Amino acid sequence: MNFDLKTLGLPEAAAEKCDLLVLLVPDGFKPGTDVLSAVVAQALKNADLSTKVGQNLSLYQVPGVAARRVALLGVGAGDARGVRLGVQAAAGLLRAVSVKRAVLCFASPASADAVAAAVQGVAQASYVYTTTKSKAEARTLSRVIIGVADTAAVTQAFEHSVAVTVGVEFAREWGNRPANYATPTLLADAAKGLAQHTGIQCKVMGPTDVAKLGMGAFMAVAQGTQEPLRFIELRYTGAAKTQAPIVLVGKGITFDSGGISLKPGAEMDEMKFDMCGAASVLGVFRALAELQPTINVVGLIPACENMPDGRALKPGDVVTSMSGQTIEILNTDAEGRLVLCDALTYAARFKPAAVVDIATLTGACVIALGGVRSGLFATDDALAQALLAAGESAQDLCWRLPLDDDYAEGLKTNFADVANVGGRPAGSITAAKFLQRFVGEFPWAHLDIAGTAWKGGAAKGATGRPVGLLVHYLLQASARAEADTPPPKAPTAKTAAKNPVAKSAVAREPRATPAAPGK
Structure with a gap:
């Protein structure tokens, strides 16, 4: 399965073409003015959706949303445990034969641990054993996009979790x-x-x-x-x-x-x-x-x-x-x-x-x-x-x-x-x-x-x-x-004279720019 990390707010998530959009809704969700925010806010107001871990509401062809199916998923506090258990509760949706491309989008800012839990939860929920089956129904979900407001803060956790x-x-x-x-x-x-x-x-x-x-x-x-x-x-x-x-x-x-x-x-x-x-x-x-x-x-x-x-x-x-x-x-x-x-x-x-x-x-x-x-x-x-x-x-x-x-x-x-x-x-x-x-x-x-x-x-x-x-x-x-390993010593002019490669490196090293007054 291929995982991708992408910067997605709720307006951008609504424009993503996919078979299934899973929106992870935590406690204290604050809606914006976009279509998905309005849908979530209305569902919460009418008690059709709860942010309790694992609670979900499935919708089909929501006006203004490119995804064919939308699942609103409660993840409690939005921490790693809540996300993991919430995604596991949506296993049936992720394993559906019709779902080949899915987007999991956090409705609020997400921690690195929560993003890692989302990746692992999807992989666990969609896994299918086929080795010794003659007519096996293989995993159809082939690509998953994890959408967050700030990718830079969670990139390393995402890459580690995929591995x-x-x-x-x-x-x-x-x-x-x-x-x-x-x-x-x-x-x-x-x-x-x-x-x-x-x-x-x-x-x-x-x-x-x-x-x-x-x-x-x-x-x-x-x-x-x-x-x-x-x-x-x-x-x-x-x-x-x-x-x-x-x-x-x-x-x-x-x-x-x-x-x-x-x-x-x-x-x-x-x-x-x-x-x-x-x-x-x-x-x-x-x-x-x-x-x-x-x-x-x-x-x-x-x-x-x-x-x-x-x-x-x-x-x-x-x-x-x-x-x-x-x-x-x-x-x-x-x-x-x-x-x-x-x-x-x-x-x-x-x-x-x-x-x-x-x-x-x-x-x-x-x-x-x-x-x-x-x-x-x-x-x-x-x-x-x-x-x-x-x-x-x-x-x-x-x-x-x-x-x-x-x-x-x-x-x-x-x-x-x-x-x-x-x-x-x-x-x-x-x-x-x-x-x-x-x-x-x-x-x-x-x-x-x-x-x-x-x-x-x-x-x-x-x-x-x-x-x-x-x-x-x-x-x-x-x-x-790595933290305990001392950094390599920079070549000095004396060692550079003995080592042409080191000398070249010293010659190319830019001089420090003097700080401006008052800086």
Whole structure:
């Protein structure tokens, strides 16, 4: 989909030829003398329209308005949350077959965050999955104009949000694919495709490579399936090689049957979503390809299936991780932490500035936070605060949970260094405590997205979260790094004499103009 940002007041919006004009009306709307203002004012006066978030009124062929259809949409205070929820409420209008070109116009001055929310709301509302449908009704909406009174103030937020939507849709696409269309090999192929973009490199390792690395926990999960595992390493280099990278680790269980600890049959199909952590890493790199920020990022994806073959891992088995720690397997359905622990050990070789892992890890996190916020665990307060702030900015929320050492008591076992589960109480925390054992001295955060990565029921499908959160975090980290980097020194006459290029640059530099008296 193509997005454009355009300077539009209500009179100009009325002249825009399109299939659908969506007018975002906030609290305290002050009408002008134009035709759209008159329509909104009359609708509000007669209580046919409310500015409450999600309230809308559809009109057809309004006299004096070029758009075929007009939708007046209440967005409450007009902040990012109100705009996002309001646009989502208009999903049916945006997905109509007859709507190919739409204009979303703010009826009052809009903040940068609100504009970003409008872009992401449109993309989310109009997304259609088609990959495995024989007669799919593809998305018809192809161009959307975002109209604001002042484009200069929101251009950067608009451009960032468009890139985020590209990444989110990439993650949703791979998250939604059934397991036979998203095997570890196909996931690796998707990562290789990202390497076509500037600054991105990809390395894919197979079973032999992983065995040489000593990733015994990762290999143990994959031993019950016929699909060969893949360990995917992505690198985005946007800054000097001396700058320590941020490492993202995404859980890539492309289908999780639970293994020998077999899951119930009901809704097991949704276990194709167990690779949404990996999909989010792919989505972030797709967004980085668009944004090209000055930062270095590494993406690690341990990808495999968890199946109950005769060779499969059994409860009571003990495996040796890449770190050398031994793990007693009490439940084969707690496999995500097994593939992640080896990837976290591998991450240390990059001497990272920070490591963030993303995983659909525990049902306990769904019980704790539902589908609103992702669970956040962190060993570093600054990292935790940066992720929380990025989530707020991206409207992709998370919530920090504790990592007290007392929670690790349940992971003790008589037969290995650690057990892979610690019982039902505080299950999301004990899972995080397990992962923490494999983290070095670098700042580390864990995002449990089991409740936010996909939706069930009639709206079943991947959400693309937390791509927005992670991209905002990386952009903020990039901005901080740029601010901390001293500017290059200007060439002096002495260095210019030794360097003809520098000398030429100095010679061309204009002299400062003396200030006028009194200035």
